[in-house]
Amino acid sequence: MPANFSTIIWPAATKRPGAYLRFFNACCEGVADYFARRAAIATLRALDDRALRDIGLDRSQIEAAVHGFIALSDQARM
Numbered sequence: 001m002p003a004n005f006s007t008i009i010w011p012a013a014t015k016r017p018g019a020y021l022r023f024f025n026a027c028c029e030g031v032a033d034y035f036a037r038r039a040a041i042a043t044l045r046a047l048d049d050r051a052l053r054d055i056g057l058d059r060s061q062i063e064a065a066v067h068g069f070i071a072l073s074d075q076a077r078m
Contacts, residue, residue: 040066 044052044062052058057065064070 037066 041063044057044066045059049059052062057070061070
């Protein structure tokens, strides 16, 4: 079975017409998520220690909580 030049050069994923658009959208969503996380971190850093304690966080846990590595305690969810 002879191979066409186009099948050798372009992988199957890029042959579909919307592949570049989906890739571009994924990049834009990643950038938007990054800026949303940075805004959340800045907002939490602006809180005083008492407010952070009320939601169950220490100042050293802010970034981990924003990224989803720390679950809120049951007391903070009420």
